Amino acid sequence: MSIILEVNNLNTRFDTPEGEVSAANNINFTLQKGQSLGVVGESGSGKTQIFMAIMGLLAKNGRTSGEAIFKGQNLLGLPVVELNKVRGVSLSMIFQDPMTSLNPYLKVSRQMTEVLIEHQGLDKESALERSIRMLELVGIPEARKRVHMYPHEFSGGMRQRVMIAIALLCEPDLLIADEPTTALDVTIQAQILELLHSLKEEMGMSIVMITHDLGVIAGMCDHVMVMYGGRVVETGTVHEIFNDARHPYTQGLLQSMPRIDGNHNEDLYAIPGQPPNLQALPSGCAFQPRCQYADAQCRSTQPEPAALSQHRMIACHHITVAKDLIPAMESA
């Protein structure tokens, strides 16, 4: 298997009137072709900013360092002209709110064919044909008729499909999906997840799924990266994360998820405290104020990521302590 995306020591910072804010620190990961990576974290964990940086979509006051090698080419610091040959062609991104990335004043047909004419040099007719085929692929009924409609004439789920169709037009090798189903109802979410899953299987596309919903990750992803306070705290395969979580934050997150299966008569486990404010991160480990194992070392020094295997990494001073808790977790 070949590596499609390799991120080395990526840092993202924002200049604000209150001073410099670090949104993502020392991010390292690789993604194999045809695999899917789930990125989990709460709001402000920096999970979106990593990929905005890779796509070159950071806000004006944002700066990035490190490298993000996509198919052998470092995307960071690439001039816009070069970046545009990659963005929307072999690397696409879809967002939580489809309305923000669709132009409300242009017909869907225009928005779709433009991409094809621009990047693939197709003529108008074949571009339209290709667009209709793509809309059919993402499950839009009567695509031939609907392609000539405006975005607001579609329902929320359909709009999300249109956005996915646009993202897929040039058959990208990697699709970055930022909370693609958060704004949708469960039954529509199920439709979209099913679609993404089949696209991954059929087109051999790699997917990065950014979400806070562990349920979505469990069904979709091969690997998981857990983020907290702008840092990666744990990575592993989906089975390792769900069955053998080692970082106290991952464990807490898994246990605080209300589940439709399992025990419902006890109180939920709740991680105490509040998510960290990136502008005023605590000293040492960012999770330390909310962590039950925190000691003097955690409060003073940032834990270094420790690699257990090629894809397994944990950043915690107390991996051994945490491991002892696994039986307790399974009984819960």
Next chain:
Amino acid sequence: MSLLAKPNDRMAAVLDQQAEACIDEIAGRSLWQDARIRLMRNKAAVVSMIILTIITLLAIFAPWLSSHPFDEVYWDFIQVAPNFSEGFWFGTDENGRDLFVRTLYGARVSLMVGLVATTVSLIIGVTYGAVAGYMGGRVDNLMMRFVDILYSLPFMFFVIILMVIFGRHIFLIFVALGAVEWLTMARIVRGQTMAIKKKEFIEAAHASGVSTTKIIFRHIVPNILGPVIVYMTLTIPQVILTESFLSFLGLGVQEPLTSWGVLISEGAKVMESAPWMLAFPATFLAVTLFCFNFIGDGLRDALDPKDR
């Protein structure tokens, strides 16, 4: 589960202890305070505020700043250029009156017109707009059609009729300007009110049985003050300019009282022979307008930082 639940309780206990350890209440920082801090970072706005304060102080203390009264005619000094030995710092006008004092007296009238007319428009406009926006439906429709009708009346015609019927009086200028400026204010406030009305905290107040008057004045008005203040700082220069325009047409304040508009009008006539008569009042007017606009911009950025 139980294994994990315990440290959770311990955590809560620690928090409780911390709570008891510092009983004294922490003062919060309101959005107004945040806005003030942001405004103080805006150099143009701060400089503008300083200049405006100086102009205002000059206007207030005008009688004590110069040895010449504003309406005294010096027959020996008709239309002389700035002259420091005699204390005519800005020169004199064609009637031999000291231009420095007259410019400051003009500032009194111009600033007063700006403030009073704006305050009148503020009080009427905010109340009217908030009630219309909050009530909605037919009441809103009726109230806003009335505004539309007033809008469509030709303003100059209105002022001239007032002047003809009641004679030229400074009070009338306040009324005329206030009566026109509140219309825009009412429209702005109505729009803002309709947006705020849909917020959940208004619904929460309803659900607690809070009375309508209290909802309007405790929950809605404080939340629309931001745009209102911004609009106000932009209205003041507009009113000053309108007053100058009226004076320029000869509809403004009566001699020997003066305003910047009157002074500019007089200066413009003798622009070639006595440029100082135009230059000084025009500079004061321009600087004041600039200052208000800079403050307005600064306030807008400070009150709504997202828009930048």
Next chain:
Amino acid sequence: MMSDPILKVENLKVHFPVDVGTFFSNKAQLKAVDGVSFELNEGETLAIVGESGCGKSTLGRAVLQLLHNTEGQVIWMGENITGYSVKAMRPLRNEMQIIFQDPLASLNPRMTIGEIIAEPLATHNPDMPKEQVKSRVREMMDIVGLLPRMINRYPHEFSGGQCQRIGIARAMILQPKVIVCDEPVSALDVSIQAQIINLLGELQKRFGLSLLFISHDLSIIRHISHRVMVLYLGNVMEIAEKDELYNSPRHPYTQALISAVPVPDPDKEAHKKRIVLKGDLPSPINPPSGCVFRTRCLYADQQCEREKPDLNTLTEASVKSTHQVACHKQAEIHRTN
């Protein structure tokens, strides 16, 4: 538990007039809630679940008389309060409160949290001395897990979870009997959701509260509710006790909803049989004839197109008598499964 219900809703309808057509405006009715009946008992949590546009939030507000009820009755402790004026409702407002989805938007940004929490108290007890109001506020802040010394701070200085605690304190300060919770945790981070759910459960036990818990999240509902009501296009599809609804859902819509919820377990997800519904929610301005769900239902036939199914109580011996389903094909579907 089965004493007189604290709140009884009978055949409640809320219709909004909407303009359709372009120049000659044709008035149509948006049927947000179309004939809903239920009872809420003391100390009970009834969850109202459904997708966006099913009318669940409208229902919550209509029960509190914050919206005009087109038809039907809301009976509060034996008193028919339907159509009560704002004034007539005022004395009842301290019995029923609401908490909102967006924690920050539900707090007036210009007021300190002390003022926010005190407002209902000051409204209903205008003569209460200031000191007493303040001590009640501090006490309530302590109960919902806020540090009382934060009383003079402003909402924007708090995180989402803490803002929701402030909202809960405001709703609780009059010690109401019923709280309508409108998606109270859906805007919060996962780790904070659990805190708020636990807090609501705790308050319910301590004060004997009844909760009308509106949510689209079936996992959360399973944790907090006693009974669950499933809404679709303003109609009740199914209502049952929690375990029964989750273990043996009878309505095809409920079945699809439950199967669509992702489970945080990769093994279960890999082998799960998921019922994927076709298409989208029809417009509530022009709902389908007969059963409103039929356009997306796998089992729909001509009867479903013609007749609107009644909400019938299940008569089988194996199920509780509180289980009601509105489906013509319910028995058939149950047999084949």
